[in-house]
Structures are given as C-alpha cells and as structure tokens.
Amino acid sequence: MLKLYGLILFLVLLIVLGEALRRTGLLGPGESASKRTGGRQPSAHPASGEPLAYRRKDWLVSRAEKSFYGVLLQALPMLPEPAVVMAKVRLADLLYLPRDMDRSTRVSQQNRVNSKHVDFVLCAADTLRPLLAIEIDDSSHDAEDRQERDSFVDAALQAAGLPLVRFDCKRGYSIQALAQPLQRAMEPQAVAQTV
Numbered sequence: 001m002l003k004l005y006g007l008i009l010f011l012v013l014l015i016v017l018g019e020a021l022r023r024t025g026l027l028g029p030g031e032s033a034s035k036r037t038g039g040r041q042p043s044a045h046p047a048s049g050e051p052l053a054y055r056r057k058d059w060l061v062s063r064a065e066k067s068f069y070g071v072l073l074q075a076l077p078m079l080p081e082p083a084v085v086m087a088k089v090r091l092a093d094l095l096y097l098p099r100d101m102d103r104s105t106r107v108s109q110q111n112r113v114n115s116k117h118v119d120f121v122l123c124a125a126d127t128l129r130p131l132l133a134i135e136i137d138d139s140s141h142d143a144e145d146r147q148e149r150d151s152f153v154d155a156a157l158q159a160a161g162l163p164l165v166r167f168d169c170k171r172g173y174s175i176q177a178l179a180q181p182l183q184r185a186m187e188p189q190a191v192a193q194t195v
Helices: 002-023 063-078 103-114 144-160 175-185
Strands: 083-090 117-124 130-137 164-168
Touching: 063 083, 063 117, 063 130, 063 175, 103 144, 130 144, 130 175, 144 164, 164 175
Parallel strands: 130 164
Antiparallel strands: 083 117, 117 130
C-alpha cells in the first residue's frame, strides 16, 4: 500500500513539474521535454558556456499562409515566367542601398527594413532573382501602426522597382484568383496592388 501511495505522489509531482515548465514557456501544450529538445540536452554557447534556450518552431508560416502557399504553387505554371516561391523574406534581403549614401542616412534607412519581411517572394526559377513580393493582409493590417508599416513597405518596394501584390486573407483561394493579379504584376510597368 505504501508503494502505491509513493507511486501516486511521484506521478502528481511529475504533473505539477510539467505544468510549471509549460507556464514558464519551456514546454508547449501537450509536449514532453524529450520531444521539445529532440532528446538532446540544451546547447551552450561555445565561448562563454552560457546555456542557449533556442527552440525550433513547429511551423514557419501561419495556417492562412500555408493555405495560400498551396494554391500559389498550383498557380505558378500559369505565370509568364518560371518561378519558385520563397516564404518570410526580409526586406533587407530584397533591397540594398547605394554605397555613395552618407553613413547616417544609410544606417537609418537600413534599420527601417531590417526587421520587416514580406510573406512570400516569387523568384525567377533559374537565377532566383526576385520578381515580385506578396503580402496577405488579415485584420491586423487594419490597425493604424500596421497601416503605417504597410505604406512604408509599399513605398520601399516601389522605389526599388519590385512589384508587390497584396491579397486579402480569406478562408480559401482559387488558382485563377491568384494567377491573374500575379500575371498583371509581372508585366513591365506593374505597381503595388491589392486584390
């Protein structure tokens, strides 16, 4: 009987410990420590020995973006140029600033693009040259600060000559509904547009 109480107490302690780890963010809902770390011990910084708490995310894009991505892949053969899709591309990887700018202006403008990204970029299949950027606008884009961010992204991409197509976030998309605005955007004088 004493062994049974000991086993029950041990199980209760495991449950309490698991909940405490979930609350601190070390474990997500429904996952065990061995799943989260892949059975490995957390790494340490090679020089300082400081523990590194980084964890791999279970997804790169949202559900809405994944749904859009699936239809986008089906629309690629309808485009005028063979293309591949890149997801979550930083503006700093799409745009560059001329070297002859004064340092202060260059740093200021670079800082404005460093932490911003677009949802998808279509690149030429043979060279990976960016052809156009795609943003999916959900209700968060209605907020004033988000509208300011979107206006800046639109202007920066337009200044660089990279077309941007914005799609409203929807439950589903048709292949044709994606292909047509993308085809128009890939025309020589394309500008930012919202679908």
